Amino acid sequence: MEVCYQLPVLPLDRPVPKHVLSRRGAISFSSSSSLFGAPDPRQLSQRRGAISYDSSDQTALYIRMLDVRVRSQVGFEPERRSSHPYLCIDFRTLHTRLGHGTTAAGSSPERRVHRLLSFQRYLHSSRLLRGVPQQIPLHILDEDYTGQARCMLEKVGTWNFDIFLFDRLTNGNSLITLTFHLLNQYGLVELFQLDMVKLWRFLVMVQEDYHSDNPYHNAVHAADVTQAMYCFMQEPILAKSLTSCDILLGLIAAATHDLDHPGSTSLSSSRLTTILLHSIGIPQETGLFSHLPAEDSLNMERELGSLILATDISRQNDYLSRFRRHLDQDNLCLSNASHRHFLLQMALKCADICNPCRPWELSKQWSEKVTDEFFQQGDIEKKHKLEVSPVCDRGINTVGDIQIGFMSYVVEPLFAEWTRFSDTRLSQTMMGHMRLNKASWGALQQQQTSVSVEAEPSSPGTDAEDGGATGGSSSKEIPQGSRES
Numbered sequence: 241m242e243v244c245y246q247l248p249v250l251p252l253d254r255p256v257p258k259h260v261l262s263r264r265g266a267i268s269f270s271s272s273s274s275l276f277g278a279p280d281p282r283q284l285s286q287r288r289g290a291i292s293y294d295s296s297d298q299t300a301l302y303i304r305m306l307d308v309r310v311r312s313q314v315g316f317e318p319e320r321r322s323s324h325p326y327l328c329i330d331f332r333t334l335h336t337r338l339g340h341g342t343t344a345a346g347s348s349p350e351r352r353v354h355r356l357l358s359f360q361r362y363l364h365s366s367r368l369l370r371g372v373p374q375q376i377p378l379h380i381l382d383e384d385y386t387g388q389a390r391c392m393l394e395k396v397g398t399w400n401f402d403i404f405l406f407d408r409l410t411n412g413n414s415l416i417t418l419t420f421h422l423l424n425q426y427g428l429v430e431l432f433q434l435d436m437v438k439l440w441r442f443l444v445m446v447q448e449d450y451h452s453d454n455p456y457h458n459a460v461h462a463a464d465v466t467q468a469m470y471c472f473m474q475e476p477i478l479a480k481s482l483t484s485c486d487i488l489l490g491l492i493a494a495a496t497h498d499l500d501h502p503g504s505t506s507l508s509s510s511r512l513t514t515i516l517l518h519s520i521g522i523p524q525e526t527g528l529f530s531h532l533p534a535e536d537s538l539n540m541e542r543e544l545g546s547l548i549l550a551t552d553i554s555r556q557n558d559y560l561s562r563f564r565r566h567l568d569q570d571n572l573c574l575s576n577a578s579h580r581h582f583l584l585q586m587a588l589k590c591a592d593i594c595n596p597c598r599p600w601e602l603s604k605q606w607s608e609k610v611t612d613e614f615f616q617q618g619d620i621e622k623k624h625k626l627e628v629s630p631v632c633d634r635g636i637n638t639v640g641d642i643q644i645g646f647m648s649y650v651v652e653p654l655f656a657e658w659t660r661f662s663d664t665r666l667s668q669t670m671m672g673h674m675r676l677n678k679a680s681w682g683a684l685q686q687q688q689t690s691v692s693v694e695a696e697p698s699s700p701g702t703d704a705e706d707g708g709a710t711g712g713s714s715s716k717e718i719p720q721g722s723r724e725s
Contacts, residue, residue: 393421396467397474399669400599403464414463415450416443419495422470428488433531442526446496449518454503456610462495464606468591469494475662478583481574489540490584493547494591496522503613519548543581550585551592553650559589560654567660583661590658596643596651596677597670603677611639638688640681647678 389409395401396418407414420443423429429439450459469490473482482490496519520541523529529537550559563586566572566579573579595606618632631642651674659667 389417393418396421396425397471399471399666400602401467402602403460403467404602404605407460407463412452412459413447415447415459415466415495418463419443419446419466419491422466422491423488426484426487426491428484428491431484432488432529434528435531438526438528442522442528443495445522445526446499449499449522451501451503454501455612455616456606457498457501457503457613462498464595465497465588465591466491466494468594469588471666472587472591472662475664475666477574477662478587481580482584483580485540486580486584489543489547490588492523493519493544493584493588496544497548497551497588497592504617516545516548520545546581547585547588550589553593556589556650556654559586560657563657563661567657572661586658586661590654593651593654594670596647597655597674599673600677600680603673607639607643607681611637611642614642638685640685640688643681644678644685647674 387409389406392401392406392409403414406418410417420439423434423439428434429436446462447459450457450462452458473479473487473490497515499515499518499522501515523541523544529540532540549555562582566582572583574583595603595610597603598606614629614632614637615634618628618634621628621632631637655667655670655674659671
């Protein structure tokens with residue numbers, strides 16, 4: 241069975257021709273794909289509602305708690321480039337075909353292929369049609385580069401970089417400012433002869449496509465991932481091997497990896513496809529790479545799509561198993577383009593979930609924001625009488641419980657292997673922060689439990705004694721971050 245998605249082709253002056261809507265112009269993928277299709281029932285040992293999992297695999301079980309489909313580790317094979325569903329997309333049908341030289345007489349007028357509007361850009365367009373101005377004007381880059389924001393950019397490669405402060409200093413334009421700075425710092429703007437107007441438009445459209453009302457999956461998260469990706473690409477083992485094209489794709493993939501994310505823990509195949517199409521559609525719409533040879537542009541889109549799909553958590557064990565095998569066999573060759581691409585995928589995966597490895601002051605804020613997003617989803621599910629998704633019920637879950645489980649079964653296994661690959665001061669710092677943060681959440685959980693027990697009404701006959709104990713406990717200070725979001 242095949243499911244086809246067709247991109248609308250908007251001609252300049254005529255109705256859409258029939259051949260554009262033909263099968264050749266469709267985007268298709270097989271429903272049996274390991275990423276987009278339903279899992280094979282033979283590979284699932286239990287099923288609870290819409291969530292299937294293998295109870296013998298704790299890592300897979302915890303990922304399943306985030307309401308995504310994950311196969312058991314049994315039967316995993318090394319990833320083949322042809323296994324990605326996005327490779328079934330004919331990227332040539334998504335391109336704007338501009339004529340070169342004179343056109344033959346009687347030839348049909350040139351037509352432009354547009355990407356699907358994201359939900360954010362649809363709302364923005366509808367506001368413009370209704371005459372409603374944009375609420376937060378975008379300041380020009382020169383203004384963002386002054387003062388404290390510029391000072392922060394001088395330390396953009398440090399692991400304790402405070403993206404929340406930087407976002408405030410740039411008036412909410414952290415993703416635009418940070419990404420442009422990194423592209424310019426690497427000399428990629430000049431090297432790839434990127435048009436400044438097109439690049440600016442590209443970055444503005446990327447930032448607009450993130451949902452600003454999402455507590456976690458918003459443009460600030462994308463900026464944080466981009467900054468982390470830069471730190472990983474600065475590691476000696478990668479810095480001396482990555483090509484300029486690798487670096488360009490790594491930064492763009494980090495900035496665009498969650499475009500139009502709905503703020504829900506469950507990403508269906510259609511949503512993943514939409515995120516992918518938006519990520520590769522914005523460069524096409526802005527013409528960012530239109531000056532490059534057509535084949536080079538297509539290859540960059542394929543590589544960009546592959547990097548973005550690597551952040552899908554439902555394939556966490558797949559990538560981790562392959563990474564572990566490479567390290568066990570010591571056969572990673574950084575002069576091999578496919579191996580470098582795989583390492584970029586692993587770096588982006590680490591950057592995407594690196595919050596538990598940040599210093600406590602930053603990690604705590606991210607933990608509370610992602611939990612707030614979970615609980616908002618649970619509240620909506622309760623309102624509509626739906627089964628509440630795992631980790632989304634604020635009545636039975638806490639920030640500490642969720643974070644400790646996430647660190648134990650998802651983050652720690654991944655970063656342990658990354659440290660094997662790149663055992664540097666940064667890797668040791670990240671592992672140290674993660675252990676401290678995990679212990680801090682555990683201590684806060686114990687304190688909350690202790691306070692709850694002491695706050696219970698005292699039994700008859702022990703009022704005076706218990707009152708003294710209660711009075712003593714009430715004066716105890718709960719450390720910062722103990723409150724649930």
